[in-house]
Amino acid sequence: MDKNVLGTNVIAQIGIIVKDIEKTAQVYADFFGVEKPPINLTDAVEQAETEYKGNSTEARAKLAFFDMGSLQLELIEPDQHPSTWREYLDEHGEGPHHIAFVVEGMEEKIKVMEANNMPLQQKGEYTGGRYAYMDTFKDLKVLVELLENDK
Template identity: 75%
Template structure:
């Protein structure tokens, strides 16, 4: 058996696109019997350094997280600006957007995936790390998000 492309086989997050984060986060909170998490905006482009399809993007999204043991459920309500979130929501409607893995060596992992025909679609920074969305639909039938957290 060969080594994992990502160096990990542990899914850490499932991301869902929604039109109304307040409504959907309340529905999940009621369903799971937990407190509704507060949502927050992703950082502005000056801080997040967001790029979509190789170009700087002012796109932002409201995010809410449910910690479900070893897996995190992320709800994403994108703004109107071009992004993988907005494109996917407009094309496919609400529902699954990505599964995420924590990786070490973001640049190397994205380069390896691009060599396999899985191009980088969007990337950015967040407090404590960075993310990259890879177009893996052709091969894996779902988008993958890579998360790299800064070393403590």
């Protein structure tokens, strides 16, 4: 494998899959001594253009973000539709889902990772950018999320 495939080693975010985001977000807020962040719903497939394992999916999730210095903690409660989030919850239960890195040139990063047996699992758009989950679980024991923000 090429050295530093992503062009960065700075983890921007840790994502955790949860069953009850309202309850879990409150527990984290109490633990950190901060206000509970707002719970947001991901965009519908028409805006997000969500694809899971190469197929369009209506999957959505509730998200809560805790900004913790240079690292963001993301809580994710998936809906019932096929997604990396739903698959993780069904197979592993609650817990760490991904570590995320901000990258430039996402399409090229995806190609490089796929060439290194780390296939694209899910991708989509969000206001201001796009994301891609790469299936690195076998090797890294967690998925890698690529985040590319519009300039």
